[in-house]
Amino acid sequence: MARKRKGREISGWLVVDKPAGMTSTAVVNKVKWALQAQKAGHAGTLDPEATGVLAVALGEATKTVPYITDALKAYTFCVRLGQATNTDDTEGEVIAESDRRPTDEDIKALLGSFVGDVMQVPPKYSAVKIDGQRAYKLAREGEEFEVAARPLWVEELLLVDRPDADHAVLEMTCGKGGYVRSVARDLGEKLGCFGHVAWLRRVWSGPFEAENGLSIEDIDKLAHTPELEAHVRPLEEGLADVPMVTATPEGAARLRNGNPGMVIAQGIEYGDECWAAIDGKAVAVGRYKAGELHPSRVFNQ
Template sequence: MPNGILIIDKPAGWTSMDVCAKVRGILREKRVGHGGTLDPMATGVLPVFVGQATRGVEFAENGRKEYVAGLRLGLVTDTQDTTGTALETHPVTVTAEQVRQVLERFRGPQQQIPPMYSAIKIGGQKLYDLARKGQEVERKPRSVIFYELELLEQVSETDFVLRCLCSKGTYIRTLCHDIGQALGCGGAMYSLRRTMAAAFTADQAVTLEDVQSRGEELLLPTDSLFSDHPILLLKSDKLEKRVRCGNPITLPGTADGTYRVYGQGRQFLCLSRAEGGVLTSIKNFFGA
């Protein structure tokens, strides 16, 4: 059975679930999930988890993400991007330096109000379903962080290209909208490409056509998701058996921290936390 991670370069016009369905069909594996939704108009890095690796989805979703986004000033839409209906248009006399100055306000921790056109549920209903019925409901602000935010290029009088490194749960459409509001002329996102997610980069991404032709050989090992954590190799069958049974093990002298734990055959077993010389599993990745 296939197990591992595909770093898909998601094409425009596909939902993240469309990509998962395609991979499910190609690899003939039911257990397929993705590590962080991309809007249909967006392209770029979409980590797709296959087989046993689906246990790692939560860790990918919680990681930092990097985007390159197109900001169009002078336009406000109902979706906060250029796929939506225009609500307002305004003349634009903004300089690149003015955009840079406004970006400074958005760096660091922020409170962001999610857009109506999003999959967030309120009262059991997805916001985009309500939005399509012409309804708007109050949304609570969410805490997000913009670790890095810079202007890469001014394309025209109205169009600018931004690079953003941010926390999970961030809406780049909303960032573009909010920047436009701060500049007094309105703004919307006209393009979006994710260049990094869960520490996987665009350089590692493959197309769905690549997966169709090369299949399982493109799967990265599950432990590549945790490459920033040190390796801990269990030195006896007895310790490995205890870990496989879900029991904590005592390893005196082990520094506190999170480890990738491997068995005697160097099989990746689990992500574990060491504290006070005791190693406890955070998430297991071995089969039954």
């Protein structure tokens, strides 16, 4: 007999405004404890020193995490010009320096080369795997290795502030798998002055915004209370970028059992991925084929 999970069956999203100095996993554990939830996970890791939106999925909402992970995200970050570090942020050691300082026009002239379909090399201190091992582990052990470039979609990259000659504040909107530290590093190299990330904030991720997130202090204060649970947002918000169809009552019953079910669809093409709802509640995600949804994920709400 399978062991019953400890905790409450609660499903939905809690949006957190992550503070600096805390890992994404620690935030998830804090939320899970505060809501006494059986199951929780996050949609997209933030570096420990980064701040901003971390969307924590609870219960059945964990099945929608891939849709938030794949969604566009926006970052505001500051590049420290004139220095390269081995981690591409302030946590590492300075490995190169330059007295050269670019003008605003120099920076703006290069930003276009970072937009669109680009190939980006992740930092050596990152969680990408090299021959089955995390790159950061190999880097800490002093191993010599190369990280392969990966495709990335960058929607927009703008210079928004120049506090002084040593710093430039940028805003980037990108798809899945983008490393802001790589942008800072590569921009500094192209400018001939080196660069690394001084600070980083994720402003929004898919439908979730940092300004609407709870602080860790809020979560601590409201832990184990109905007031905290009132901040849990519907599972369906994780499907904001996926088209919706309406399940018939008979179709919903079939879908809940993992079988194709009849749905009412408008503007949906054969083979499109969509999610079926009945009375506003998600029943399943799958592919639309000839009046039926063929489920790939079923929600037990």
